[in-house]
Amino acid sequence: MxxxxxxxxxxxxxxxxxxxxxxxxxxxxxxxxxxxxxxxxxxxxxxxxxxxxxxxxxxDPHGSGLRTGRSRLVGVLVPRLSDLVLAMIYEGIDEAAGELGLTTITANSRDDEQTRRLRTRMMLARRVDGLIFGDASLDSGFLDELAADGGKFVLVNRRAGDHPSVTADDVTGGRLAAEHLHGLGHVDVAVIAGEPYASTGTDRTAGFVGYYRDRGLAAPLVLHSPFDTAGGRAAAEKLLSRPDRPTAIFAVNDFAAIGAMGAARDHGLTVGTDLSIMGYNDTPLAAELPIPLTSVTVPTREMGRRALTSLTRLLAGEAVESERLAPTLVARASTARP
Amino acid sequence: MxxxxxxxxxxxxxxxxxxxxxxxxxxxxxxxxxxxxxxxxxxxxxxxxxxxxxxxxxxDPHGSGLRTGRSRLVGVLVPRLSDLVLAMIYEGIDEAAGELGLTTITANSRDDEQTRRLRTRMMLARRVDGLIFGDASLDSGFLDELAADGGKFVLVNRRAGDHPSVTADDVTGGRLAAEHLHGLGHVDVAVIAGEPYASTGTDRTAGFVGYYRDRGLAAPLVLHSPFDTAGGRAAAEKLLSRPDRPTAIFAVNDFAAIGAMGAARDHGLTVGTDLSIMGYNDTPLAAELPIPLTSVTVPTREMGRRALTSLTRLLAGEAVESERLAPTLVARASTARP
DNA sequence: CTGAAAGCGCTTACAG
DNA sequence: CTGAAAGCGCTTACAG
Incomplete structure (x- = not known):
């Protein structure tokens, strides 16, 4: 009983x-x-x-879920929620979900393939109606499999393969960054490019490098690194130790840029004056730093909202197109003429 | 059919x-x-x-949920997930939940009473087995009501009333901060105290102020503010504009401290040399800032893990005691002798 | 406009 | 050791 x-x-x-x-x-x-x-x-x-x-x-959702076969649950996989950018995207997703009476469940994959599979499996076991992946790897094998098995999902922030995604136009964002630094007169520039498996980093880098290349200028130095502060500091450390050190650094992420600022200080360089540094994402911190950080603004929460909307369309059987949101550059004190 | x-x-x-x-x-x-x-x-x-x-x-959880009346779902309410400290606590909660086959759902209350009630209601409608509140207000009216209605929950990070909670020992943390600054020789000190409704801010402030008072020293200046960077900057701006400006500032939160660093720079003060600033929580950023930030370390993820454990005990019918985790101070370059 | 039935997937006290 | 039944709360095609 x-x-x-x-x-x-x-x-x-x-x-x-x-x-x-x-x-x-x-x-x-x-x-x-x-x-x-x-x-x-x-x-x-x-x-x-x-x-x-x-x-x-x-x-009682157990009753209706059992009867209808739908849970009104959406799974959201991210590299880590303690990455501010992902937390904000998730907030956008959850906000839009709440308005539609959907509930989200989330999990960290830590960009680890095994964890990604395990956590996706757990979400499927929970009978989510669909998934949003914020942790897509450019090597889209896992997503290809999931799609082949009939899994319903959209990507957010990072694109991969031909799977529907809502991202910023990162190539354009990278180009804006290059245009800004080149406009200030920087010729010897470097990119702290993030992880090679993430389209965010590679697209921003491609846009940046492309801008310089298209003008027949020397190719920017490109260094991969983790997306966090420690990773940015380590990468900048290497760049600043070179004899031909750059006059400007573009970090594809604000936190990496903050790390780079620390490395600059260690080298006795004043950011803005001796070395220009810029970031990406325009996190709330950027404007409030002791030396305010030039960055590229991306409508982060909106990206999350749209990803959720896209997913609901997909679940309703509609065809969904990938979206690319436009980035804009915000110039601040951390970048100046060389 | x-x-x-x-x-x-x-x-x-x-x-x-x-x-x-x-x-x-x-x-x-x-x-x-x-x-x-x-x-x-x-x-x-x-x-x-x-x-x-x-x-x-x-x-299928719909089947077992319907049958057993238990969902194996835990609701987690936080002020905002884009607050790094809360994101890390949530990660701890979710990690521990996953190990027990539980799933968490989360929502932001934005420290707004109406949102708090609404989102709790939505979680209850989802038939969560229990709740974890990371957004408790010292005015515990809502929680008292919920407990009276038979709601099962524990608090994390912030305490309130007699409800079971897992927090850091914030009074001790505040005292550690005072001991550190006083030990360096700071007598004219100020506290950026956060929001008055959060036990974290008030307890840290009480511990700090108590230390100075117990020694018969002048009472520290205390200013409330939002917990974020902009809030910290605005508060520090006020403090530094006073004729009797302090030689050291204790911000109850790293982000507020970073904002205060910005204000210091605007006043032409070099942090560490001209003005000591310290934060709280020792977020990953603190050590990597251009001027590394003295802070108080709290086992954030562990706090989340323990809150989840506490909740499962509560749900199993056991009596649970509140826990206070010990903080430790990490001295860095942002604080020095006056 | 309203009722009655069937059945989604599961667990559990009861029989044998 | 295994089966059979009941029933959790819900939705929906079917009747009338």
Whole structure:
């Protein structure tokens, strides 16, 4: 026998109190308002709605989920939620989900293939209706498999293969960065490029390098590194120790840029004056740093919102196109003429 | 009629293939291994387990949830996930939850009472088994109500009322900060105290102020502010504009401290030399800043893990005690002798 | 407009 | 050791 649940309000308890059948109550409470078709007579419907409201009825998702085969649950996989950019994207996703009565569950993959598979599996076990991946690797093998198995998902922040994605136009963003530094007069420039498996880093780098190359200028130095502060510091350390050290550094991520600022200080260089450094994403910190950081703004939360919208379209059977949101550059004190 | 689900593996499909009854399969697959009691003969059990494994059986939580009245879902409410400290706590919670086969859902309350109520309601509608609040307000009215209604929850990071919580010992942390600055010789000190409704800020401030008061020294200046960089900058701006400006500032949060560093620079002060600034939480950024930030380390992820453990105990009917984790101070270049 | 039935997948007390 | 039944709460095609 089932556990008696704590005097829970169910369709049945409402139906019984009103002397109606539970199916009638269900029809009314699920009735898309504004329809021509009515689920019950105006009077009956009103009585049902009033009582449901009064008792604080909340449909049990286990019941409806079991019956409909849909959970109204969306899984969101990210490299790590403690990466501010991903946290903000997730906030956008969750905000949009909440407005549609969807619930999100999230997990960190730490950009590790095995963890990615395991956590995806756990989300599928939870019967999510669809997934949003914020941790796509350019090597899209896992996603290809998942798609082949009928998995429904969209990517956010990073693109991969031909899977539908909502990203910023990172190539353009990288080009904006190059245009800015070149415009200031920087010719010897370097890129702290992030991880090679992430389209964000590689696209920004490609845009940046392309700009210099297209003008027949010396190719920028490119160094890969983790996306965090320590990674940026280590990469900048290497760059600044070279005899032909650059006059400007473009880090594909604000946190890496902050790390680079630390390395600059260690080398006795004043950022903005002796060395220009810029970041990417324009995190809330960038403007408030002791030396405000030039960065490229990306509509992070909006990216999350759109990814969720895209996913719901996909789940509704519509075809969805990838979206590329436009970045803009914000010049601050960390970059200046050489 | 129900939607035919995509050839899903169910207890029934396994039972049919093996010529067994679904209840037998259920008993075997739920059998706590290592029991003296066996759910089925060794041979039958082995066949069931082998087939389940082979087909990749994953129990449908809608079925078990409906039946047992438990969802194995935990709700986590935070002020905002884009606050790094909360993101790290959440990571700890989710990590521990995953190890126990629990799934977490999270939401931002933005420290807004109405949002807090709404999002809690949504989690309850999702039938979470229990809740973890990372956004407790010292005015614990809402939590008192929830507890009276039989809601099961623990608090994390911030304490409130007598509700079970897992926090750092913030009073001690504040005292450590005071001891450090006083030890360096700072007498004119100020506190950027955060929001008055959060125990983190008020406890750290109380510990700090208490240390100076206990020694008969002038009471530190105390200014409340938002916990973020912009808030810290604005508060420091005020402090540094005073004729009797302090020689050291204790910000109860690293991000506020970074904002204060910006304000110092605007005033032409070199942090560490002309003005000491310290933060709290020792976020990964602190050590990597151009001027490394003195801070108080708190085992953030561990706090999250323990909160989850506490909640599972509570849900199992055990009595749980509040926990206070010990903080330690990390001295860096941002604080020095006046 | 409303009722009655079926059944989604699961667990568990009961029989044998 | 295994089966059979009941029932958790819900939705939906079918009748009337």
């Amino acid at each position: 089932a556990q008696p649940k704590a005097h829970q309000v169910t369709l049945r308890s409402i139906a019984d109190q009103l002397g109606l059948h539970v199916s009638t109550v269900s029809r009314v409470l699920n009735g898309r308002t504004g329809d021509g078709v009515r689920a019950a007579s105006g009077d009956t419907a009103a009585r049902i709605r009033r009582l449901a409201e009064e008792l604080g009825y909340q449909p | 129900a939607q035919p689900k995509a050839h899903q593996v169910t207890l029934r499909s396994i039972a049919d293939q093996l010529g067994l009854h679904v209840s037998t399969v259920s008993r075997v697959l739920n059998g706590r291994t290592g029991d003296g009691v066996r759910a089925a003969s060794g041979d039958t059990a082995a066949r069931i387990r082998r087939l389940a494994e082979e087909l990749g059986y994953q129990p």
